Amino acid sequence: MSTPAPKSPLLSLDDALAALLDAVQPLAAAEAQALSTFDALGRVLADDVRSGLNVPPEDNSAMDGYALRVADVPAAGTVLPVSQRIPAGVVGTPLQPGTAARIFTGAQVPAGADAVLMQELCEAVDGGVKFNAVPARGQAIRRRGEDVQANAVVLQKGIRLTPQALGMAASVGAGSLRVMRQPRVALFSTGDELAMPGEPLKPGAIYNSNRFTLRGLLQSLGCEVIDLGIVVDKLDATREALRRAAEVSDLILTCGGVSVGEEDHLKPAVEAEGRLTLWQMAIKPGKPLAFGAVRREGGGDAWFIGLPGNPVSAFVTFLLAVRPVLLRLQGASELAPKAMSLRADFDWPKPDRRREFLRARLNASGGLDLFPNQGSGVLTSVVWGDGLVDTPPAKAIARGDTVRFLPFADLLA
DSSP: OOOOOOOOOOBOHHHHHHHHHHHOOOOOGGGOEEEEGGGOTTOBBSSOEEOSSOBSSSOEESSSEEEEOGGGOOSTTEEEOEEEEEOTTOOOOOOOTTOEEEEOTTOBOOTTOOEEEEGGGEEEETTEEEESSOOOTTTTEEOTTSSBOTTOEEEOTTOBOOHHHHHHHHHTTOOEEEEOOOOEEEEEEEOTTEEOTTSOOOTTOEEOHHHHHHHHHHHHTTOEEEEEEEEOSOHHHHHHHHHHHHHHOSEEEEESOOSSSTTOOHHHHHHHHEEEEEEEBSEESOOEEEEEEEEOTTSOEEEEEEEOSSHHHHHHHIIIIIHHHHHHHTTOSOOSOOOEEEEEOSOBOSOOSSEEEEEEEEOTTSEEEEOSOOOTTOTHHHHHOSEEEEEOTTOOBOTTOEEEEEEHHHHTO
16 A cells, blocks of 8 residues: 655745745836826826925915914014905915915915914904914914925825825826736636526536635726636537637635546646646635646746635635735735734634634734634624734734734725
8 A cells, every 4th residue: 555645844924925925027118108197096106206296386375364473563463554465366466564464274384474373363444454362483384395395205106006196196287197007817717517696506506706805805906807607527628618718817816626536627727828836825715826827829928827626715815815916916015915913802713823814803902803613604793893813823812912904995995
Protein backbone atom coordinates (compact mmCIF):
# COMPACT_ATOMS: atom_id res chain seq x y z
CA MET A 1 0.00 0.00 0.00
CA SER A 2 1.48 3.34 -1.06
CA THR A 3 2.05 6.10 1.46
CA PRO A 4 0.02 9.22 0.72
CA ALA A 5 2.06 12.26 -0.25
CA PRO A 6 2.54 14.73 2.60
CA LYS A 7 0.27 17.75 2.52
CA SER A 8 1.82 21.05 1.55
CA PRO A 9 1.97 23.53 4.42
CA LEU A 10 -0.72 26.20 4.47
CA LEU A 11 0.34 29.50 2.99
CA SER A 12 -0.03 32.62 5.11
CA LEU A 13 -2.29 35.34 3.81
CA ASP A 14 0.63 37.78 3.76
CA ASP A 15 2.74 35.41 1.64
CA ALA A 16 -0.14 34.72 -0.75
CA LEU A 17 -0.85 38.44 -1.11
CA ALA A 18 2.82 39.21 -1.72
CA ALA A 19 2.90 36.60 -4.50
CA LEU A 20 -0.27 38.01 -6.09
CA LEU A 21 0.93 41.60 -6.02
CA ASP A 22 4.36 40.65 -7.29
CA ALA A 23 2.82 38.90 -10.31
CA VAL A 24 0.20 41.51 -11.20
CA GLN A 25 1.38 44.88 -12.48
CA PRO A 26 -0.67 48.05 -13.03
CA LEU A 27 -2.37 48.48 -16.36
CA ALA A 28 -0.38 50.60 -18.78
CA ALA A 29 -0.41 54.28 -17.81
CA ALA A 30 -0.69 55.13 -21.51
CA GLU A 31 -4.26 53.85 -21.35
CA ALA A 32 -5.22 56.56 -18.89
CA GLN A 33 -8.13 58.64 -20.09
CA ALA A 34 -9.45 62.11 -19.35
CA LEU A 35 -12.88 62.14 -17.77
CA SER A 36 -15.14 64.96 -16.75
CA THR A 37 -14.62 65.58 -13.05
CA PHE A 38 -18.35 64.91 -12.71
CA ASP A 39 -17.80 61.32 -13.90
CA ALA A 40 -14.56 60.40 -12.12
CA LEU A 41 -15.95 59.14 -8.80
CA GLY A 42 -14.18 55.98 -7.62
CA ARG A 43 -11.55 56.08 -10.36
CA VAL A 44 -7.80 56.13 -9.71
CA LEU A 45 -6.02 59.37 -10.54
CA ALA A 46 -3.30 59.00 -13.19
CA ASP A 47 -1.58 62.36 -12.62
CA ASP A 48 -1.07 64.79 -9.78
CA VAL A 49 -3.58 67.63 -9.74
CA ARG A 50 -1.92 71.02 -9.22
CA SER A 51 -3.74 74.19 -8.46
CA GLY A 52 -3.45 76.97 -10.98
CA LEU A 53 -4.69 79.53 -8.48
CA ASN A 54 -4.87 80.45 -4.83
CA VAL A 55 -7.90 79.25 -2.89
CA PRO A 56 -9.49 81.53 -1.95
CA PRO A 57 -8.24 83.72 -4.80
CA GLU A 58 -8.50 86.89 -2.65
CA ASP A 59 -9.23 87.72 0.97
CA ASN A 60 -12.94 87.15 1.58
CA SER A 61 -15.46 87.41 4.36
CA ALA A 62 -16.12 84.33 6.49
CA MET A 63 -19.60 85.57 7.41
CA ASP A 64 -22.29 88.16 6.84
CA GLY A 65 -21.40 91.41 8.58
CA TYR A 66 -19.49 94.65 8.06
CA ALA A 67 -15.98 95.19 6.73
CA LEU A 68 -14.10 97.96 8.50
CA ARG A 69 -10.78 99.37 9.61
CA VAL A 70 -9.93 98.29 13.16
CA ALA A 71 -8.53 101.75 13.86
CA ASP A 72 -11.98 103.23 13.16
CA VAL A 73 -13.68 101.21 15.94
CA PRO A 74 -11.70 101.94 19.12
CA ALA A 75 -14.62 101.15 21.45
CA ALA A 76 -17.95 99.33 21.55
CA GLY A 77 -20.76 101.63 20.55
CA THR A 78 -18.84 103.31 17.71
CA VAL A 79 -21.10 104.29 14.78
CA LEU A 80 -19.82 104.46 11.20
CA PRO A 81 -21.61 105.33 7.98
CA VAL A 82 -22.08 102.48 5.48
CA SER A 83 -20.36 103.43 2.23
CA GLN A 84 -21.12 100.40 0.07
CA ARG A 85 -22.77 96.98 -0.13
CA ILE A 86 -20.70 93.98 -1.30
CA PRO A 87 -22.49 90.67 -2.03
CA ALA A 88 -20.54 87.56 -3.06
CA GLY A 89 -19.33 87.84 -6.65
CA VAL A 90 -19.06 91.61 -6.56
CA VAL A 91 -15.73 93.44 -6.14
CA GLY A 92 -16.19 96.53 -4.01
CA THR A 93 -14.30 99.79 -4.15
CA PRO A 94 -11.47 100.59 -1.70
CA LEU A 95 -12.90 101.28 1.75
CA GLN A 96 -12.76 104.94 2.68
CA PRO A 97 -11.39 105.70 6.18
CA GLY A 98 -14.11 106.24 8.74
CA THR A 99 -16.70 104.12 6.87
CA ALA A 100 -17.88 100.51 6.87
CA ALA A 101 -19.01 98.22 4.06
CA ARG A 102 -21.98 95.87 4.31
CA ILE A 103 -20.49 92.52 3.26
CA PHE A 104 -21.77 88.98 2.80
CA THR A 105 -20.20 85.54 3.24
CA GLY A 106 -17.68 84.78 0.50
CA ALA A 107 -17.51 88.34 -0.81
CA GLN A 108 -14.08 89.83 -1.50
CA VAL A 109 -12.93 92.09 1.32
CA PRO A 110 -12.40 95.62 -0.04
CA ALA A 111 -8.93 97.11 -0.06
CA GLY A 112 -8.29 99.04 3.12
CA ALA A 113 -10.50 96.88 5.38
CA ASP A 114 -8.67 94.73 7.92
CA ALA A 115 -11.53 93.03 9.80
CA VAL A 116 -15.15 91.90 9.46
CA LEU A 117 -17.54 92.06 12.40
CA MET A 118 -20.43 89.64 12.11
CA GLN A 119 -23.87 91.14 11.81
CA GLU A 120 -25.04 89.74 15.15
CA LEU A 121 -22.62 92.15 16.85
CA CYS A 122 -23.79 95.11 14.80
CA GLU A 123 -26.90 97.28 14.88
CA ALA A 124 -28.36 99.44 12.11
CA VAL A 125 -28.94 102.97 13.39
CA ASP A 126 -29.62 106.38 11.92
CA GLY A 127 -26.49 107.50 10.17
CA GLY A 128 -25.00 104.01 9.66
CA VAL A 129 -24.12 100.97 11.75
CA LYS A 130 -23.33 100.70 15.43
CA PHE A 131 -20.60 98.23 16.43
CA ASN A 132 -21.31 96.55 19.76
CA ALA A 133 -17.89 94.93 20.02
CA VAL A 134 -14.31 95.93 19.29
CA PRO A 135 -12.95 93.89 16.34
CA ALA A 136 -9.52 92.33 16.15
CA ARG A 137 -7.31 92.73 13.11
CA GLY A 138 -7.99 89.90 10.64
CA GLN A 139 -11.21 88.86 12.36
CA ALA A 140 -13.62 86.83 10.14
CA ILE A 141 -11.39 87.20 7.07
CA ARG A 142 -10.39 84.14 5.06
CA ARG A 143 -6.97 84.96 3.67
CA ARG A 144 -5.92 84.64 0.05
CA GLY A 145 -4.48 81.15 -0.48
CA GLU A 146 -5.11 80.00 3.09
CA ASP A 147 -6.64 76.73 1.81
CA VAL A 148 -4.52 76.16 -1.31
CA GLN A 149 -1.46 77.96 -2.63
CA ALA A 150 -1.05 78.35 -6.39
CA ASN A 151 0.95 75.47 -7.95
CA ALA A 152 0.47 73.23 -4.91
CA VAL A 153 -0.35 69.54 -5.47
CA VAL A 154 -3.87 69.14 -4.12
CA LEU A 155 -4.47 65.53 -5.19
CA GLN A 156 -1.74 62.93 -5.69
CA LYS A 157 -1.77 60.36 -8.45
CA GLY A 158 -2.74 56.91 -7.29
CA ILE A 159 -5.59 57.98 -5.02
CA ARG A 160 -9.11 56.73 -5.55
CA LEU A 161 -11.31 59.72 -6.15
CA THR A 162 -13.86 60.32 -3.40
CA PRO A 163 -16.68 62.90 -3.53
CA GLN A 164 -14.56 65.28 -1.47
CA ALA A 165 -11.60 64.79 -3.82
CA LEU A 166 -13.82 65.72 -6.77
CA GLY A 167 -14.83 68.85 -4.89
CA MET A 168 -11.16 69.65 -4.29
CA ALA A 169 -10.39 69.23 -7.99
CA ALA A 170 -13.30 71.48 -8.92
CA SER A 171 -12.18 74.13 -6.42
CA VAL A 172 -8.90 74.59 -8.31
CA GLY A 173 -10.61 74.64 -11.70
CA ALA A 174 -9.98 71.06 -12.87
CA GLY A 175 -12.95 70.34 -15.12
CA SER A 176 -11.48 67.01 -16.25
CA LEU A 177 -9.12 64.48 -14.70
CA ARG A 178 -6.85 61.83 -16.17
CA VAL A 179 -7.69 58.50 -14.57
CA MET A 180 -6.38 54.97 -14.96
CA ARG A 181 -8.36 52.59 -17.10
CA GLN A 182 -10.91 50.48 -15.28
CA PRO A 183 -9.92 46.81 -15.01
CA ARG A 184 -12.15 44.61 -17.15
CA VAL A 185 -13.18 41.62 -15.06
CA ALA A 186 -14.99 38.62 -16.52
CA LEU A 187 -17.18 36.89 -13.96
CA PHE A 188 -18.86 33.54 -14.28
CA SER A 189 -20.18 30.77 -12.09
CA THR A 190 -20.03 27.03 -12.63
CA GLY A 191 -22.54 24.54 -11.26
CA ASP A 192 -25.62 22.76 -12.54
CA GLU A 193 -27.16 23.27 -9.10
CA LEU A 194 -27.23 27.06 -9.47
CA ALA A 195 -30.45 28.94 -10.17
CA MET A 196 -31.16 32.62 -10.60
CA PRO A 197 -33.49 34.49 -8.25
CA GLY A 198 -36.96 34.59 -9.75
CA GLU A 199 -36.64 31.09 -11.19
CA PRO A 200 -38.38 28.10 -9.61
CA LEU A 201 -35.98 26.31 -7.25
CA LYS A 202 -35.78 22.66 -8.29
CA PRO A 203 -34.87 19.93 -5.78
CA GLY A 204 -31.15 20.09 -5.01
CA ALA A 205 -30.76 23.59 -6.48
CA ILE A 206 -29.61 26.78 -4.74
CA TYR A 207 -29.84 30.41 -5.72
CA ASN A 208 -26.61 31.90 -7.06
CA SER A 209 -25.91 34.50 -4.35
CA ASN A 210 -22.17 34.66 -5.10
CA ARG A 211 -22.82 36.07 -8.56
CA PHE A 212 -24.60 39.06 -7.04
CA THR A 213 -22.10 39.56 -4.22
CA LEU A 214 -19.04 39.41 -6.45
CA ARG A 215 -20.56 41.56 -9.17
CA GLY A 216 -21.41 44.21 -6.58
CA LEU A 217 -17.92 44.05 -5.06
CA LEU A 218 -16.32 44.49 -8.48
CA GLN A 219 -18.53 47.46 -9.31
CA SER A 220 -17.79 49.09 -5.94
CA LEU A 221 -14.07 48.92 -6.78
CA GLY A 222 -14.47 50.69 -10.10
CA CYS A 223 -14.25 47.66 -12.39
CA GLU A 224 -15.95 47.09 -15.71
CA VAL A 225 -17.78 43.80 -15.19
CA ILE A 226 -18.33 41.34 -18.03
CA ASP A 227 -20.88 38.94 -16.56
CA LEU A 228 -20.81 35.62 -18.44
CA GLY A 229 -23.52 34.06 -16.30
CA ILE A 230 -23.65 30.41 -15.25
CA VAL A 231 -21.58 27.82 -17.11
CA VAL A 232 -22.77 24.19 -17.16
CA ASP A 233 -20.64 21.54 -15.43
CA LYS A 234 -18.88 20.25 -18.55
CA LEU A 235 -15.20 20.51 -19.35
CA ASP A 236 -15.64 21.72 -22.93
CA ALA A 237 -18.17 24.38 -21.86
CA THR A 238 -15.84 25.56 -19.09
CA ARG A 239 -12.88 25.78 -21.48
CA GLU A 240 -14.97 27.75 -23.97
CA ALA A 241 -16.08 30.16 -21.24
CA LEU A 242 -12.46 30.72 -20.22
CA ARG A 243 -11.42 31.42 -23.80
CA ARG A 244 -14.24 33.93 -24.24
CA ALA A 245 -13.45 35.56 -20.91
CA ALA A 246 -9.74 35.91 -21.68
CA GLU A 247 -10.41 37.79 -24.91
CA VAL A 248 -12.43 40.53 -23.22
CA SER A 249 -10.90 40.90 -19.75
CA ASP A 250 -7.82 41.69 -17.72
CA LEU A 251 -8.90 39.30 -14.95
CA ILE A 252 -11.22 36.30 -14.82
CA LEU A 253 -12.96 35.73 -11.49
CA THR A 254 -14.88 32.62 -10.47
CA CYS A 255 -15.88 30.92 -7.25
CA GLY A 256 -16.04 27.21 -6.44
CA GLY A 257 -15.25 24.32 -8.74
CA VAL A 258 -11.47 24.15 -8.37
CA SER A 259 -11.24 20.99 -6.26
CA VAL A 260 -10.59 17.50 -7.62
CA GLY A 261 -14.15 16.16 -7.74
CA GLU A 262 -15.49 14.53 -10.90
CA GLU A 263 -17.78 17.51 -11.53
CA ASP A 264 -15.16 20.15 -10.77
CA HIS A 265 -14.04 21.05 -14.29
CA LEU A 266 -12.56 24.48 -13.63
CA LYS A 267 -9.14 23.24 -12.51
CA PRO A 268 -8.42 21.07 -15.59
CA ALA A 269 -9.99 23.71 -17.84
CA VAL A 270 -7.68 26.47 -16.58
CA GLU A 271 -4.67 24.14 -16.79
CA ALA A 272 -5.58 23.31 -20.40
CA GLU A 273 -6.10 26.96 -21.37
CA GLY A 274 -3.25 28.46 -19.38
CA ARG A 275 -1.60 27.87 -16.02
CA LEU A 276 -2.89 27.42 -12.49
CA THR A 277 -1.56 27.41 -8.94
CA LEU A 278 -3.75 26.16 -6.11
CA TRP A 279 -3.03 27.59 -2.69
CA GLN A 280 -4.32 26.52 0.67
CA MET A 281 -4.21 29.69 2.74
CA ALA A 282 -4.08 29.62 6.51
CA ILE A 283 -7.20 31.74 6.96
CA LYS A 284 -10.75 31.12 8.14
CA PRO A 285 -13.16 31.53 6.45
CA GLY A 286 -11.51 30.93 3.13
CA LYS A 287 -8.50 28.66 2.69
CA PRO A 288 -8.67 27.57 -0.98
CA LEU A 289 -7.52 30.12 -3.56
CA ALA A 290 -6.64 29.49 -7.19
CA PHE A 291 -4.41 31.85 -9.12
CA GLY A 292 -3.14 31.68 -12.65
CA ALA A 293 -3.67 32.97 -16.16
CA VAL A 294 -5.58 32.06 -19.33
CA ARG A 295 -4.01 32.51 -22.75
CA ARG A 296 -5.51 34.87 -25.31
CA GLU A 297 -5.69 33.75 -28.91
CA GLY A 298 -3.80 36.81 -30.15
CA GLY A 299 -1.11 36.62 -27.45
CA GLY A 300 -0.88 37.64 -23.86
CA ASP A 301 -2.83 36.41 -20.85
CA ALA A 302 -5.78 37.29 -18.71
CA TRP A 303 -5.21 36.77 -15.01
CA PHE A 304 -7.37 34.16 -13.27
CA ILE A 305 -8.48 34.01 -9.64
CA GLY A 306 -10.75 31.28 -8.32
CA LEU A 307 -12.41 31.84 -4.96
CA PRO A 308 -13.93 29.29 -2.58
CA GLY A 309 -17.62 28.60 -3.10
CA ASN A 310 -19.10 29.17 0.35
CA PRO A 311 -20.72 32.64 0.35
CA VAL A 312 -18.86 34.11 3.33
CA SER A 313 -15.59 32.48 2.25
CA ALA A 314 -15.93 34.01 -1.21
CA PHE A 315 -16.79 37.44 0.26
CA VAL A 316 -13.95 37.51 2.80
CA THR A 317 -11.34 36.08 0.42
CA PHE A 318 -12.32 38.67 -2.18
CA LEU A 319 -11.82 41.51 0.31
CA LEU A 320 -8.49 40.19 1.54
CA ALA A 321 -6.90 38.91 -1.68
CA VAL A 322 -8.77 40.13 -4.77
CA ARG A 323 -9.38 43.73 -3.70
CA PRO A 324 -5.63 44.54 -3.46
CA VAL A 325 -5.05 42.97 -6.89
CA LEU A 326 -7.77 45.11 -8.47
CA LEU A 327 -6.40 48.25 -6.84
CA ARG A 328 -2.91 47.38 -8.06
CA LEU A 329 -4.20 46.91 -11.61
CA GLN A 330 -5.61 50.44 -11.38
CA GLY A 331 -2.32 51.87 -10.13
CA ALA A 332 -3.71 52.75 -6.70
CA SER A 333 -1.14 53.87 -4.13
CA GLU A 334 -3.01 52.50 -1.10
CA LEU A 335 -3.63 48.75 -1.26
CA ALA A 336 -3.95 47.75 2.39
CA PRO A 337 -7.18 48.42 4.28
CA LYS A 338 -7.12 50.72 7.27
CA ALA A 339 -7.41 48.92 10.60
CA MET A 340 -8.80 50.12 13.92
CA SER A 341 -7.92 49.04 17.45
CA LEU A 342 -11.18 48.46 19.32
CA ARG A 343 -12.43 46.76 22.46
CA ALA A 344 -13.88 43.25 22.18
CA ASP A 345 -17.18 42.95 24.03
CA PHE A 346 -17.18 39.20 23.49
CA ASP A 347 -15.20 36.06 24.30
CA TRP A 348 -13.58 33.83 21.69
CA PRO A 349 -12.07 31.08 23.86
CA LYS A 350 -11.43 28.39 21.23
CA PRO A 351 -9.41 29.92 18.40
CA ASP A 352 -8.50 28.11 15.21
CA ARG A 353 -4.91 27.34 14.25
CA ARG A 354 -5.51 29.53 11.20
CA ARG A 355 -5.79 33.32 11.11
CA GLU A 356 -9.48 34.05 11.61
CA PHE A 357 -11.64 36.88 10.34
CA LEU A 358 -14.66 37.16 12.61
CA ARG A 359 -17.77 39.10 11.63
CA ALA A 360 -18.52 41.79 14.19
CA ARG A 361 -20.23 45.14 14.51
CA LEU A 362 -19.82 48.28 16.58
CA ASN A 363 -22.08 48.73 19.57
CA ALA A 364 -23.32 51.92 21.23
CA SER A 365 -20.50 51.90 23.81
CA GLY A 366 -17.73 51.82 21.20
CA GLY A 367 -16.94 48.12 21.50
CA LEU A 368 -17.48 45.19 19.17
CA ASP A 369 -20.19 42.54 19.31
CA LEU A 370 -19.71 39.20 17.59
CA PHE A 371 -22.24 37.55 15.30
CA PRO A 372 -23.28 34.32 17.06
CA ASN A 373 -22.82 32.03 14.03
CA GLN A 374 -19.42 32.37 12.34
CA GLY A 375 -20.04 29.63 9.74
CA SER A 376 -18.68 30.13 6.23
CA GLY A 377 -22.13 29.76 4.69
CA VAL A 378 -23.91 32.25 6.96
CA LEU A 379 -24.32 35.25 4.67
CA THR A 380 -26.44 37.04 7.27
CA SER A 381 -23.24 37.58 9.29
CA VAL A 382 -21.74 39.95 6.69
CA VAL A 383 -25.02 41.83 6.25
CA TRP A 384 -25.33 42.27 10.04
CA GLY A 385 -21.65 43.10 10.59
CA ASP A 386 -19.69 46.33 10.26
CA GLY A 387 -16.41 44.56 9.53
CA LEU A 388 -13.94 41.81 10.38
CA VAL A 389 -11.97 41.14 13.54
CA ASP A 390 -8.51 40.08 12.34
CA THR A 391 -7.48 37.38 14.84
CA PRO A 392 -3.95 35.87 14.83
CA PRO A 393 -3.61 32.06 14.64
CA ALA A 394 -4.42 30.25 17.89
CA LYS A 395 -5.17 33.56 19.62
CA ALA A 396 -8.03 33.47 22.13
CA ILE A 397 -9.95 36.67 22.81
CA ALA A 398 -11.34 37.64 26.19
CA ARG A 399 -13.95 40.31 26.78
CA GLY A 400 -12.17 43.65 27.16
CA ASP A 401 -9.17 42.74 24.96
CA THR A 402 -8.10 45.16 22.25
CA VAL A 403 -8.50 43.64 18.78
CA ARG A 404 -7.67 44.62 15.21
CA PHE A 405 -10.81 45.56 13.29
CA LEU A 406 -11.16 45.98 9.51
CA PRO A 407 -14.27 48.06 8.76
CA PHE A 408 -16.35 47.12 5.73
CA ALA A 409 -16.65 50.86 5.08
CA ASP A 410 -12.97 50.85 4.09
CA LEU A 411 -12.82 47.39 2.55
CA LEU A 412 -15.72 48.14 0.24
CA ALA A 413 -14.52 51.60 -0.79
